[in-house]
Amino acid sequence: MEATAMKISKIVLAILALFAIVACNPNKGGGNGGGNTDSTWSDNGSPIGEWVLTEWNGSSELPMGAYLRLNEDNTFNLYQHTLSVLWVHYKGTFSLNGSTLTGVYSDGTKWNDYTIKYSNDSEPKQIKLTRKGDAEDVGIYTATEIPANIIDQATEATNVRSIVIERFL
Amino acid sequence: MFSIKNFGFTALLATMLVGCVAFDDKDILVGESDASATKIINSSRSAEAGKLLIKFNEKATLALESAKSNDITRSNIEPLNMALTNIGATSVERLFTVDPRHEERTRQMGLHRWYVVCFDSEEQLEKAGKALAEVAEVDIVQYNTTLSYQPSAVIEAEMPTTRLAVDAVNDPYFKDQWHYYNTGSGIHEKQVAGMDVNVKEAWLHCTGDPSIIVAVIDGGVDYTHEDLAANMWVNSGEIANNGIDDDHNGYTDDIHGWNHQTTDGQISWDKPGDDGHGTHVAGTVAAVNNNGKGVCGVAGGDGSGNGVKIMSSQLFSGKAKGTAEVSAKAFKYAADNGAVIAQCSWGYDSGTMTSDKDFRLRAGVEYDGILYFQKVKNSEVIGGGLVLFAAGNDGKNIAGYPGAYRDFISVTATGCDGMPAYYTNYGPGANIAAPGGDQKNHGNKGGVLSTLPKNIARSGYGYMQGTSMACPHASGVAALGLSHAKKLGKKFSLEEFTSMLLLSTDNIDARMANYPEISSLYTGKMGTGSINALRMLMNVEGTPCVEVPKGALAMIDLRPYLGDGTLDIVVRDNLDSATIMSEADKAKLGVTNGPRISNSKLIITCEKTGHGYIDVSYIAGGKEAGYDDGMGGRVSTKRLAVIVRDGHSTNGGWM
Structure with a gap:
């Protein structure tokens, strides 16, 4: 009986120790890149799909919005209202080199470089894009279907006549 | 005493009327x-x-x-x-x-x-x-x-012979409505592309909503007109011509509105003395779009029956002269029967009252009627009634009341070149500009093209000019904004929405800079700028974002966010900084300098990536706020989101 009790005690202590290690991990989510703990992010996954920006810099209440569709043929469609409050559609190509995600808009403007990580077991799936050169610039994108009304109402970035793009830059 | 007149006329009559x-x-x-x-x-x-x-x-x-x-x-x-x-x-x-x-x-x-x-x-x-x-x-x-009622003459529209190959709508006269979409050609050599209310882009997002009712307080609206009938408000509780007040609202047989002159439901537009002014104004607000007929209206829908609705609260009728009593009743009727916007292309001659107190004390019953309209909430999207007036056609450096009163919106007029129209009032009391046409400088087609009763123009369409024609553009854009808010499920106070409307403008002063004889007269005096429908929808959509580079002193011109650089918006410098940005946001963004406002620029240094908010107070229309013993602009507050990042794609893309 004593041996059994000792075993149980060791197991409980091991579990408590594991919790303590996890709790003390300074990289735990909730700050930059929160939403999932780092233990749930990995370098293995696919960026292909439709994503919505759900968290940026640790905040999920955002004044801006972005939907990103990454296609298998390495083209992308980006629907955003950031500097404009109306939805604007960008397109272009992207490339994935290891864990570095980058791209080029159709007008030749380059993306910033991002380090991409993939959620292991969250549902829906998420990707985390950390901007290279600014560890605070972390965006969590959650898998979603881009709403048809946003696609329909988005103005093409190249067609906006007056204000949506140039006046806010 | 004062005379009140409507503010639309042709070039021929203008000379006579300006001197009135x-x-x-x-x-x-x-x-x-x-x-x-x-x-x-x-x-x-x-x-x-x-x-x-x-x-x-x-x-x-x-x-x-x-x-x-x-x-x-x-x-x-x-x-x-x-x-x-x-x-x-x-x-x-x-x-x-x-x-x-x-x-x-x-x-x-x-x-x-x-x-x-x-x-x-x-x-x-x-x-x-x-x-x-x-x-x-x-x-x-x-x-x-x-x-007093000043008759308005019209220039009948010629039958359209060609149609643009690619257009937002199939209305044949749309190509001549430069005031909606100015291509820079086809009207006059001086016309300038983009000098319009930018409906074409706005219509990609919203074209109207039938729950938004605009009261045209004016001459009677021809509710049988082929391009208006589908967008006329119909009192569903009333049975036409049965002599019974079916809905018990105190008015018998009021189907499309009420004739406050004849005190019955017979809206008139074809009696001797009627000049089509109310019908023309109504068409600018909400002529039916995309129906293959006639003209477009700013908030006329897309042809599927979703335009805003026009209520005719008839103030002028035939040769009968309006009175203070009648105008007050027109506002009360509009408020009690569902209108959220009062479109008023008339007012006192400019200069007959020179302070807000003067107006308030001397226009007793009219003032009470307008206040009642403002306080009644008829839509879930706005907390009260929006009141817009024409600034007047006296060509004077002072807007006419009631529009000049600080709580109402006074609309000045521009031509197809984007410049102030020769007749427009400006200066103290003026809040915002819109196309009103300038036929003296740009010919007949330089007027505003809209609907008319066939007893006035056989085709049913024609040109008029005046701040009377500018005002319904602003009313239409306001109606479009409310429609968009309805679609998005957004709600605003009357103050919030008014602020957004006054900030939905393009720069007008910059256009005048190369013309000293014009700029010396009008700079800073046409209101916040020229109204832009797309900007209105953007303001309804959400809080504009200002990008601030991380770790560097930022001096950001706020004017593009407060009406595209109109110089007569004064960002107030004397605000306590605590009222601009919360301490929590300052800490979150690592603010080490500012935020403060100087010469309309936001000065701030942020050391951390993230976002926060600032509230900027400004005066719309003039250099000082309106006050009892004088005239001035309207004080409003605008919230902006600040996004701090280490840089941004030069084309504005998020990635």
Whole structure:
């Protein structure tokens, strides 16, 4: 009986120790890149799909919005209202080199470089894009279907006549 | 006293009308110092004979209401009975039609205390006024100012011969409506592309919503017009022409509105004296779009029946002159029957009143009627009624009242070159500009093209010019903004929405910079800028974001976010910084400098990536806020989101 009790005690202590290690991990989510703990992010996954920006810099209440569709043929469609409050559609190509995600808009403007990580077991799936050169610039994108009304109402970035793009830059 | 006229006319008539000088009663009021004289708020000149508008105190009102008979001496207030008897009064009736559905709020706002006293027209008006003013229970005596009506001529539109290959809509006259979408050619050599209200881009997002009702307080609207009928408001509770007030709103057979002149539901546009002004204005707000007929309206829908609705609250009718009493009733009817915007292309001649206090005290019953409209909430998306007036066509450096009053919106006019129209009023009291046309400088087609009754223009369409034509562009854009808010499920206070409307503008001063003879007159005096429908929808959509580079001193010109650089918006520098940004946001963004405002620029240094908010206070229209003893702009606040990042794609892309 004593041996059994000792075993149980060791197991409980091991579990408590594991919790303590996890709790003390300074990289735990909730700050930059929160939403999932780092233990749930990995370098293995696919960026292909439709994503919505759900968290940026640790905040999920955002004044801006972005939907990103990454296609298998390495083209992308980006629907955003950031500097404009109306939805604007960008397109272009992207490339994935290891864990570095980058791209080029159709007008030749380059993306910033991002380090991409993939959620292991969250549902829906998420990707985390950390901007290279600014560890605070972390965006969590959650898998979603881009709403048809946003696609329909988005103005093409190249067609906006007056204000949506140039006046806010 | 003043004259009130509508503000639309052709180049031919303009010369005559610009010189039209209104009466001024200041000389009559000066020297009246006793208590009873101060109750008389205006002059008897140009006033309707045999009638006085009286605002009683609560005691007298109750006495009149509780009397069992309808005798003029029915109250138990002997001095009142004596005065009424002495002036030969023939009737004492409530001024505003009693709508039982809204009697409680009517009483809360004191409108039930306004009465019309009629008497033998031989009795001297001033003598009668003074007699009633001496009664202690009388608070206000107002002579029923007659509103002079300036006829508006039109230039009939030629039949369209060609249609643009690619257009947002299939309405044949749309190509000539430069005021909606100015391509830079086809009207006049001086026209400039983009000098319009930018509906084409806005329509990609919203074209209207039938729950938004705009009251055209003007001449009667031709509700049978092929390009208006589908967007006319219909009182669903009323059965046409059965002689019964089916919906018990106090008005019998009011199907599309009410004729406050003839006091019946017969909206008129084809009587001798009618000039189509109300029909033209209505078409600019909401002629039916994409129906293959005629013209477009700013908020006329997409052809599927989703345009905003037009209510005709008829102020001018045939040769009958309007009065202060009629205009006040027109606002009350509009408010009680669902309107959220009052479109008013008329007003007093500029300069006849020169301060807000002056207007408020001298326009007693009109002022009360307009305030009532503002306070009534008829839509879930806005907390009250929006009131827009034309600034007037006197070509003066002062806008006409009522629009010049600080709580109302006064609209100035521009031509197809984006410059101030030759006739427009500007300066103190002016809040925002819109296309009104300038046929003197740009020919007939340089006017605004809209709907007209066929008795005025055989084709049913024609050109007019004036701040009368500018105002419905602003009303239409406001209606479009409310429609978009409805679609998005957003709600705004009247103050918030007004602020957004006044910031939905393009720069007008910059256009004038190369023309000293124009800029010297108008710079900073046309309001916040030229209204832009797409900007309106953007403001409704959400809070604009300002990008601030991380770790560097940022000096960001806020004017693009407050109306695209209109120089007459003054970002107030004297605000306590704590009211600009919260301490929590400062900490989150690592603010080490500012935020503060200097020369309309936001100065701030942020050391951390993230976002926060700033609230900027500004004055829209003029360099100082409106105040009782003078005229000025409207003080409003705008919230902006600040996004701090280490850089941003040069094309604005998020990635």
